[in-house]
Amino acid sequence: MNIDMIRAAAGRIQGHANRTPLLSSPFLDDIAGRRVFVKAEALQKTGSFKFRGAWSAVSALKNAGGVIAFSSGNHAQGVALAAKAHGLPAVIIMPSDAPAMKIENTRALGAEVVLYDRANESRETIGEALAAERDLHLIRPFDDSHVIAGQGTTGLEIAQQAAEQGVTEGDVLVCCGGGGLTAGIATALEADAPGLRVRPVEPDGFDDVTRSLASGGWENNNQATGSICDAILTPSPGQLTFPIMQRLCGPGIVVPDEDCLRAMALAWSRLKVVLEPGGAISLAAALFHGDQIEGEAVIAVASGGNVDQPMFEKALTEYGQ
C-alpha cells in the first residue's frame, strides 16, 4: 500500500463516493480553545467512510464471480452498495443476533445475507465454503491494500481542504478500529500535507492501537464488548495497518464513552451532522482532550453516522440543549 495506490483509488471512486465537506463552527472552536475542523465522513454514501474502501476494492477486481465480506455493520453496507453498482453479487456473513435494521439495510442494498450462530458456528468456515463454491472474492475490512487505499482518499481530500483553510500543521484525529482509515489517511498526508500528523483515537478499554504504538508490538484488548463505540472495537491492530501507523502516527488518544455522546449532541446542534458513537470519538478528543493535542488548529475525522435511534436520543437527552 502506497500513495500511488491511494491516487489510483481516488480516480476510481471519483463521481461515485461523495467528496465530504470539512465543517467548522465558532461554537466548537470556543469549546476546544483552538480552531476545529471536522471531516464529515458520516455524509459518505451508506453513512460511513467504509464505502470508499469497498468501492476501491470492488472496482480493482479483475475476475470474480462476486464478493463476500464478514461484517455486522458499516463495512457490510459499503461492500453491498459497491458490489451492486458494479453488477456483482455480494454475500455478507452476519451474526444472527445483529440488529434487525442492519440486516434489513444490507439486504435492501442488494446483498445476500447469510446468518450464522456466533456461539456454535465459525463465520470463516461458512465464508470459505461459499467463496470456493461460488468464486467469491473476500473483501477484508482493513487488512487489504485496496481497502486501505480507498480509505486513504479521505486523506487526499483533507490535505486539500485544510490547505484551503490555511491549515498545514497540526494533529489529525482519526477514529481507529483495525486501522484501515488511520493508515490510509496517514499515508496520504505524508505525501500531500507532511505537516499534518495523524493521531489514532480509541474508546477507553479498547486502546489496543494506542498501547501497540507505545510498546512497539501488537497488543490486544482484554475484552470484545463493553463500549458504545461498536464500529471500532477491533481486538488488535491489523497486520498491514500497524506498520504504517507505527511509522507515521503520533501517540493514540483514549476517550471515555460519555464524551462520545457529548460530541454527538454537539455535532447535531452545531454542525447538523448525525454521528454514531464511534464516529464521534475523534471530535470528542478534539473538544474535551485538547491537553493532549498540539497546534492552533485540529482536524477531527467523523467517520460514520449509522446509529440506532435510542442511542441517538440518549445523546440528545443527556447532553443536548
Place this chain on the structure above:
Amino acid sequence: MNIDMIRAAAGRIQGHANRTPLLSSPFLDDIAGRRVFVKAEALQKTGSFKFRGAWSAVSALKNAGGVIAFSSGNHAQGVALAAKAHGLPAVIIMPSDAPAMKIENTRALGAEVVLYDRANESRETIGEALAAERDLHLIRPFDDSHVIAGQGTTGLEIAQQAAEQGVTEGDVLVCCGGGGLTAGIATALEADAPGLRVRPVEPDGFDDVTRSLASGGWENNNQATGSICDAILTPSPGQLTFPIMQRLCGPGIVVPDEDCLRAMALAWSRLKVVLEPGGAISLAAALFHGDQIEGEAVIAVASGGNVDQPMFEKALTEYGQ
C-alpha cells in the same frame, strides 16, 4: 440582480462559505421512484444557506460603520457571523419573545441584540433610529440584490454537481419564504444548467408564492403563524424576487407539515443530516409529492437545520425507525 453578480458573490464567499455536498441514498430513490439528490445547505456555516447571502452583502459594503438586520432566526445568525469575520459591528433587532437559544446564539456570534416588544413597538422605527445614529447598513433578508446573488451561489454549485452525476434535466425543488434562495438559484441555473427548472415549495396555508405564480401578481397569506416551518413563513413574495421567479420558475408545490417531519426523520436515518421543518420541505416534496414532479431525477435543496430539540425529537418519535 443577474448572473454576473452571482459569479462575483461566488468569488467573495470562496473559502468562507462551505461548498455543501449533493447527497443521495438508494433508500430515498426507492421511496421517490426516481433518483433524488439533496443539496445539503443545512451544513452551511450557521446551519443554513442564509450565511451565503449575508457574506455576499457584508463583503460588498464599501463604507459602513456596521450592519443591522431584523430577524429572529437564520438570517440573524448569518449576518452576525459574516459581520464578525469582517470586523464590523452587527446589530440584530429581535422580538423579546424569540426563543432564548436563538438570542443567545446570535449574541455568541458577536452581534448586539436589541430586543423589542412585538405588541407595542415597531422594529422599523427602532432600526431606522439606530441605523442613522451609528451609520449602520441594513441587510434585508431577501429583497437585496447582493443577498439574492449570495444565495444564487448555491445554484452555481448545483449546476456543477448535478452535471457530475449526469443530471442536466429535471426539477430543482427549493424551500421558499421570501424567495431569495429560489430567485438566486433560478438565475444561476438559467445560465449554467438551463435544463434544470426551479420549483418553489411552500407549507400548506402559506402558499403565497405558489398562488402569486398562478395569478401573476403578488398574493398574500391569510395568516402569519400556524406552520412548524417557521423559517419560511413570509407574508408575500419579495419585490425583487417575484419578477425573477415569475420569469424562471415552474409551478409551486404545497406540502403539509407532517410530511416535513417525515422527511426530517429520513434525512436523519438515510443522509445523516439534521434538518429543520422548513429546511426539509423540498425533500418532502421530492419524496411524497412526486406526482407533481417531472423527470427521472429530482434535486431538493435542504436549506437549513436550525431546529429546536423537542421538534427534532418529535420527528424521530413519530416518523423514525
